[in-house]
Each structure stands twice: as C-alpha cells, then as structure tokens.
C-alpha cells in the first residue's frame with residue numbers, strides 16, 4: 001500500500017482540498033471504509049464519516065489520485081464498483097457536478113474540469129513572484145514587546161507613541177483609521193485636506209510597518225469617500241505595496257445598511273451622473289516579509305466551521321448598534337474583530353490597534369487570550385476602552 005501510494009503522490013497537484021458529501025454508504029461499507037481510513041491517514045488523505053456525511057480531506061492529492069486509489073483498493077481488496085466505498089464517493093462527487101453552497105456547506109463539483117491552467121507551477125515561475133515586494137529590507141529577527149506596552153491602553157498620538165517601540169515586536173495590527181468623512185470624534189477633527197490627512201496617516205502606518213514582526217499582519221478597515229471620489233482603500237493599499245508589504249487579500253464587510261443616496265443632485269434616472277450605492281466597507285490585509293505566520297498548533301482557536309465560513313472573503317456583519325451607549329461614532333462590531341483575530345492570529349499573540357477608539361479590538365483581544373496594545377488620542381475614548389476591558393474580567 002505504502003509504495004503504491006508514494007507513486008500516486010508523485011503526480012500531486014493541489015495542496016489541500018476538503019470535500020463533504022452526503023453519506024452514500026451502507027453500514028457494512030461504512031465499516032470497511034473506517035478500517036481503511038486508519039491506513040490512509042498518514043498518507044495525505046483522511047476520511048471522516050458518520051451516518052449523515054462523508055468528509056474527505058485530501059492533502060497534496062487530487063481527484064485523479066483519488067481515482068488511482070480507488071483502483072488500487074479494488075485490486076487489493078478484490079472489490080467491485082458496488083462495494084468499493086472510494087469509487088462510490090467519486091461517483092457521488094461527480095454526480096454533484098458543480099460547486100455550490102448547500103445548507104451553508106460548500107459542496108464539491110467536478111474539480112478537475114474546473115482547472116484549466118496547465119503547467120501552473122512553470123507559469124508561476126515565468127511570471128515571477130514578488131513583483132512589488134522584491135528588494136525589501138525587512139529584518140527577519142523578531143523582538144519581544146517591552147513589558148510596559150503589553151496589555152495597555154495608551155492615550156496619545158500614535159505616531160509619537162509607536163516611535164518608542166522597538167522594531168519587529170507586534171504580531172498583528174487591526175485598525176480603522178479616522179475616515180475623514182466629517183464625523184464628530186471627541187478630540188480630532190475629521191475633515192482635513194486630503195493631502196494632510198494621508199501624510200499624517202502614512203506617518204503612523206510607517207511606524208506600524210516598522211513595529212510589525214516579520215511574518216506579522218496589518219489589517220486596515222477603510223472605505224472610499226464616494227462623494228469626493230477618493231478610493232481610500234486603493235490609496236492605502238498602494239501605500240503598503242510601495243512599502244513592500246505583501247497584499248494578502250481583501251475582505252468585503254457587508255453591513256447591509258442601505259441608507260445611501262440614489263443619485264448626485266440633478267441626475268435622477270439619467271446617465272448624466274448616477275451615484276453608485278454601497279452598503280459595505282473593506283478590510284485590506286497585508287503581510288510583512290512572509291505570508292506564513294509562525295505559531296504553535298495548541299494556540300489555534302478557530303474551529304472547522306468558522307474556518308470554512310470565514311475564508312470566503314465576504315462577511316455579512318451588522319454595524320455596531322451601541323455607539324451611542326459608548327459615545328463613539330465609528331466603532332467596530334465585536335464579531336468583526338473576533339473573525340479577524342481568530343483567522344489571522346494565534347492565542348498569546350500581541351495585537352495593536354493604533355486608532356483604538358472605544359477599544360473594541362483590545363476588548364476582544366483580551367477575551368480571546370491575546371495580548372493587546374491600544375492607542376488613541378482621546379482620553380475619553382481611552383477611558384471607555386479601559387472600562388470595557390475591566391468588564392471582561394468578571
């Protein structure tokens with residue numbers, strides 16, 4: 001079995017694929033598959049079955065290999081197409097035909113036919129990786145964050161506060177800068193000339209990049225100001241790419257709040273200047289030096305269901321409804337922070353929010369057993385952030 005399986009692995013194409021199908025097996029077949037499973041688990045394939053469903057995790061194996069495996073099992077155990085469970089799984093998979101969501105689960109559909117690119121690896125090499133991140137000067141050695149900055153809410157200008165931190169000492173930054181839309185923050189204006197706004201923001205982000213660990217992540221929640229035709233999410237992303245961070249992706253935070261204008265004044269029902277409506281914001285995700293983050297397996301706290309759901313990068317989460325209660329006009333909903341922290345950080349990691357506001361990032365970080373550092377220029381907001389953290393202690 002081992003030798004044959006090694007042969008199969010030589011033609012591997014995909015790193016990991018998880019399939020879930022309704023269980024097509026009788027009780028006897030189910031038992032024989034269970035027996036087989038223990039032999040396969042070290043070979044990059046695992047099958048979890050119960051009366052309702054069959055879950056197959058293929059690591060570095062694809063459906064072609066699953067077919068070879070099925071042939072092998074037929075020969076080895078003298079099975080035919082009716083009692084070879086792997087064959088049944090394959091025909092079930094093939095009968096589903098296309099990807100789709102059913103009862104909240106992603107179902108497999110004709111995987112190989114969807115893959116149209118041949119010699120993918122060669123083509124990747126030809127295109128060249130790291131188009132905009134080449135020749136970066138990031139140092140790989142990480143530092144411990146000084147103890148006086150751990151689990152703290154600090155009141156001050158982030159650019160100044162961050163200058164006191166050493167390089168490479170923060171695991172993950174999650175933040176939402178002031179939007180410059182004219183909101184009423186307690187201490188700072190929110191209607192700067194765009195040049196001044198971005199100069200200041202980038203001063204703070206430069207410090208963020210410096211203090212971020214090698215392999216650390218920075219995730220910025222932002223949205224365009226449509227009325228000024230300022231695509232903040234593009235401008236901010238461009239800044240991080242120019243500073244050689246790797247763009248890992250973008251999450252659309254669907255807030256489902258449809259209180260948007262229909263039209264620029266004077267162009268109702270006319271192509272002259274229709275106004276595009278939106279009910280979402282963006283989370284732009286960047287990595288410093290490496291897409292892969294180091295961490296211990298025992299410090300992972302995301303479960304299987306959460307992972308499957310949250311890697312689809314459109315998150316439908318209602319806006320925070322308690323902003324009046326906390327006296328802040330632009331707070332994160334806690335669920336947004338929960339997803340970011342569980343998907344992109346490990347327990348024990350140190351999380352920074354340089355625009356911490358009423359402290360949603362730091363509160364959730366505390367609840368999820370991460371270390372935190374929150375900075376905000378407003379004493380009032382820092383007080384609220386501290387109170388929210390204290391409330392998690394009881």
Ligand SMILES: C[S@@+](CC[C@H](N)C(=O)[O-])C[C@H]1O[C@@H](n2cnc3c(N)ncnc32)[C@H](O)[C@@H]1O
Nearest residue numbers: 157158178330331332355357358359360376377
């Ligand atoms: C969009 S809010 C962040 C809200 C936060 N995510 C929450 O859940 O409450 C932006 C925050 O940045 C703060 N701020 C503005 N300029 C700052 C600066 N230079 N340094 C630190 N904080 C600043 C504002 O006081 C405001 O609370």
